[in-house]
Amino acid sequence: MSPKSKARLTGEKRRELMVAAAVAREALLQLHVTRALKLIELSGNRVSVMRMLSIYARVQELSKSDDETISNRVLALLGNRRKGQNAAPVYVEGEEDNPSVNRSLLGSVRDRMKGRRFHDLRRWVELHTGSTQAAMIEIHVRHALRFVFELNETHAVVDALEIYRELVEVPDNLTDALYIYVLDRLAAEELPKTQKEEMPADPTQVSLFPTERRKTKRAENKRAV
Secondary structure (H helix, E strand, O other): OHHHHHOOOOHHHHHHHHHHHHHHHHHHHHHHHHHHHHHHHHHHOOHHHHHHHHHHHOOOOHHHHHHHHHHHHHHHHHHOOOOOOOOOOOOOOOOOOOOOOOOHHHHHHHHHOOOOOOOOHHHHHHHHHHHHHHHHHHHHHHHHHHHHHOOOOOOOOHHHHHHHHHHOOOOOOHHHHHHHHHHHHHHHHHOOOOOOOOOOOOOOOOOOHHHHHHHHHHHHHHHHH
């Protein structure tokens, strides 16, 4: 957290925000577990569970600690599901990947799925990745708004979001999107409402004349009759 932001937070407020940040991180972890399970289901029996977890961690740019936490939760859930069933073992050896640094989401997806034999699965992973990122943004926006409201009297929106970003550890690739969508939500609630203008019947057609002029023309025609 920047020194300027720290100085403007009381001890009590800082503790409240740390609790709120912990709630946000837990919501994100639960989302990752659900989405990782979905990706494993999409792979069927064609790719090992550990391989799919590795792919998920890479394309979502998970930290090492988050990767371990999510993998353990996923494996525990799969293990509970398979109790008493004659299912294939969950603990299948996966490939070792060299960690990447500062790669874009697109680059990560391309590198992870390069040369895969299952072209349909490669496309599913790509679509699943985008869908997961969108769900993450939604969670971030919902929890970041709480920070904005809590700090409304002392912090500008951008400063409140900076505190949220650092406490929750928002990935760099989501920072701009978070700021944009938070502003969009605030704009919908706070900007003055303007009177809705009359729209043409066909939204693809733009009227060439104002409504008053059309009415005047019709009135003139009636008088002429």
